[in-house]
Amino acid sequence: MIILAIAIHILCAVIWVGGMFFAYVCLRPSVPGIEPPPERLKLWSRVFSRFFTWVWIAIAGLLASAYWMVLVEFGGHAEIDLHVHLMEGTGWLMMGIFGFLYFRVWPKFRTAVAEGNMPLGVKKLAVIRKLVATNLAIGLITVVLGVTGRYWG
Numbered sequence: 001m002i003i004l005a006i007a008i009h010i011l012c013a014v015i016w017v018g019g020m021f022f023a024y025v026c027l028r029p030s031v032p033g034i035e036p037p038p039e040r041l042k043l044w045s046r047v048f049s050r051f052f053t054w055v056w057i058a059i060a061g062l063l064a065s066a067y068w069m070v071l072v073e074f075g076g077h078a079e080i081d082l083h084v085h086l087m088e089g090t091g092w093l094m095m096g097i098f099g100f101l102y103f104r105v106w107p108k109f110r111t112a113v114a115e116g117n118m119p120l121g122v123k124k125l126a127v128i129r130k131l132v133a134t135n136l137a138i139g140l141i142t143v144v145l146g147v148t149g150r151y152w153g
Helices: 002-033 036-074 083-113 118-149
Strands: none
Touching: 002 036, 002 118, 036 083, 036 118, 083 118
16 A cells, blocks of 8 residues: 555656646746737636646645555654655645635636736736746755655664
8 A cells, every 4th residue: 555655646746746847947938939918828727727627636645645654654743754744844835835826816817817807817927927936946845855855864
């Protein structure tokens, strides 16, 4: 079961962090070439709509696999190493940032795009971009914690 839990955990992390990397590093610089400009916001709305579904699935898989490993395999929070505590903290921080993005910023962006309010859409997209960049940085740190932590001491 531990192999399955680790596999689920790694795949969910790759989906979430890799998706943010792709969106921020590859897709974002490519979008300005799309004309007319309102089509750019429509593209982002479609992309986020699909990606955010996968983020929710990834979060569920990360939480289920992480807490199963901590509680069943590792003997509870008192028995886990520092890097696991740090991963848990950064994971919850990422989920909080995503929750803010999804429940506060995303609906305003989606509505602005649907109603053709491009100035508001551009403003909300800028907020989304900053939140994704922040979560990407935290996600990359979390991956490094997870991979290197057991070798710390």
